[in-house]
Amino acid sequence: MSTCEHEGVERILFTQEELARRVTEMGAQITADYAGKDLLVVSVLRGAAIFMADLVRAIELPLEMDFMAVSSYGAGTTSSGVVRILKDVTSSIEGRHVLIAEDVLDSGLTLRALVDELASRGPASLAVAALLRKDVPNQAEIACRYVGFECPDEFVVGYGLDYAERYRNLPFIGVLRQDMTE
Ligand code: IMP
Ligand code: MG
Numbered sequence: 383m384s385t386c387e388h389e390g391v392e393r394i395l396f397t398q399e400e401l402a403r404r405v406t407e408m409g410a411q412i413t414a415d416y417a418g419k420d421l422l423v424v425s426v427l428r429g430a431a432i433f434m435a436d437l438v439r440a441i442e443l444p445l446e447m448d449f450m451a452v453s454s455y456g457a458g459t460t461s462s463g464v465v466r467i468l469k470d471v472t473s474s475i476e477g478r479h480v481l482i483a484e485d486v487l488d489s490g491l492t493l494r495a496l497v498d499e500l501a502s503r504g505p506a507s508l509a510v511a512a513l514l515r516k517d518v519p520n521q522a523e524i525a526c527r528y529v530g531f532e533c534p535d536e537f538v539v540g541y542g543l544d545y546a547e548r549y550r551n552l553p554f555i556g557v558l559r560q561d562m563t564e
């Protein structure tokens with residue numbers, strides 16, 4: 383890891399080892415739950431890409447991977463709840479067991495919109511695996527079947543999560559130093 387990137391992090395919340403252990407556990411649970419089913423794992427670019435890559439390798443079932451990219455309207459760091467699809471899944475999800483892999487559930491507005499959109503397309507089932515669920519007030523009601531870790535309401539980076547497109551490649555998740563955003 384580059385020293386320079388590490389300097390942006392105030393403290394580590396989840397180490398590389400903790401992430402690996404938890405993602406392996408999630409994969410085992412998913413393996414048990416989806417045995418015999420036609421599983422399609424949909425990841426939300428770009429933050430969930432690294433979680434997705436590790437998660438699917440911990441699932442011991444035949445599966446397909448697909449990707450979506452969304453942007454929420456509105457400026458700043460808060461979601462507006464209006465989500466625009468920048469890249470849609472390639473395959474039809476009708477009649478399939480769809481599992482959305484998301485990096486972090488914050489306000490929940492992005493996932494709410496995504497779940498509503500995908501649910502309208504007639505999947506056999508639709509569930510969410512979120513690596514992190516932030517402890518924030520007024521979070522949208524999302525039934526997250528799999529949650530990696532509960533996370534304090536702070537801005538975190540690493541393991542796919544960015545600040546201004548940086549820090550995604552850190553192998554751990556940490557709290558961004560406040561002065562890095564000033
Ligand atoms: P929500 O719609 O507020 O739940 O926003 C979810 C999205 O915002 C996530 O998919 C992330 O891309 C981004 N996000 C939310 N919190 C953080 C954070 O602490 N670090 C990096 N990205 C975040
Ligand atoms: Mg994201």
